[in-house]
Amino acid sequence: MKENVIVASRLCRQFEIDDVIVEAVKNLELTVQEGEFISIYGPSGAGKTTLLNLMGALDKPTSGKIVIFDHDLGKYDENFLATFRLAYIGFVFQSYNLISTLTASENIAFVVELAGWSRERIKDRSETLLNLVGLEHRANHFPAQLSGGERQRVAFARALANDPPLLLVDEPTGNLDTETGLEIVNILKKIKEEGKTVIVATHDEKLLKLASRSLCLKDGRLINR
Numbered sequence: 001m002k003e004n005v006i007v008a009s010r011l012c013r014q015f016e017i018d019d020v021i022v023e024a025v026k027n028l029e030l031t032v033q034e035g036e037f038i039s040i041y042g043p044s045g046a047g048k049t050t051l052l053n054l055m056g057a058l059d060k061p062t063s064g065k066i067v068i069f070d071h072d073l074g075k076y077d078e079n080f081l082a083t084f085r086l087a088y089i090g091f092v093f094q095s096y097n098l099i100s101t102l103t104a105s106e107n108i109a110f111v112v113e114l115a116g117w118s119r120e121r122i123k124d125r126s127e128t129l130l131n132l133v134g135l136e137h138r139a140n141h142f143p144a145q146l147s148g149g150e151r152q153r154v155a156f157a158r159a160l161a162n163d164p165p166l167l168l169v170d171e172p173t174g175n176l177d178t179e180t181g182l183e184i185v186n187i188l189k190k191i192k193e194e195g196k197t198v199i200v201a202t203h204d205e206k207l208l209k210l211a212s213r214s215l216c217l218k219d220g221r222l223i224n225r
C-alpha cells in the first residue's frame, strides 16, 4: 500500500493584523499519497502559498493538524523543523529566493553542504542538477546575471539537491513567458517520472494537465468544482 505523505485535518492558519482576522487556510482536510502530482489552483489570495508554507514546515497551523511523513509538524521546535526540511522537503518559491552572493552552482551546493556531503559528491550533484535543468553553461553566474527563467531553473535544481521525497512548488511559471514556462513544465515532467510526490500551486493549464489530481482553493477552503 502507498504511504501517506501529507495528512491535514481541520487545518487552519489565521493571520491577525490590527484586529482584522484573515483565515488564509480554513478547516482543510487533505490526504496526499506517495507519488501523487497535485496541482492547487484558485484566485489570488485563496491561500495557496499559505498552504504550501504549512506543508513545507515553514509555518505552523493556528489550529488543526498537518502530518508530513508521520511528523505532526505543529509539535516541533524550529531546530528540529530545519533538519526535517533538509531531509524531506524541496521548496521552489514564488520569488525564487536564491542567495544573491552565491553563484548558480554554489546555490545548489550549499544545501548539500548543510547535509554534510563530501566536496567531490557535492561537485557531482551540482553538475548533474545543472544538467537536468539545462544550465551547465551558467554554473558560475550569480543570480543577478541570470534571466528570470534561468533563476527559476536554478531554484528547481537547489530544491532537488538533497533528493527530497516531497517537492513543493509555488507558481513556477507565473512570471515567465510561454516558451520559458514550457522549459519549467518539462523539468516538472522529468521529476514526476522519477516518482517524487509533487505539489504545485499554479494557474498554468499545462501544469494542471500534468497533475494526477487538481485541488481548487477558495477563501482558504478546498472546494469541488
Ligand SMILES: Nc1ncnc2c1ncn2[C@@H]1O[C@H](COP(=O)(O)OP(=O)(O)OP(=O)(O)O)[C@@H](O)[C@H]1O
Residues within 6 Å of the ligand: 015, 016, 017, 022, 023, 024, 042, 043, 044, 045, 046, 047, 048, 049, 050, 051
Ligand atoms: N504573513 C501574512 N500576514 C498577514 N496576512 C497574510 C500573510 N500571508 C498571507 N496573508 C493573507 O492570507 C491570504 C492568503 O494569502 P496567500 O499568499 O496564501 O494567497 P495565494 O493563494 O498564494 O495568492 P497568490 O495567487 O496571489 O499568490 C491573503 O488574504 C493574504 O493577505
Ligand SMILES: [Mg+2]
Residues within 6 Å of the ligand: 048, 049, 050, 094, 170
Ligand atoms: Mg501565492
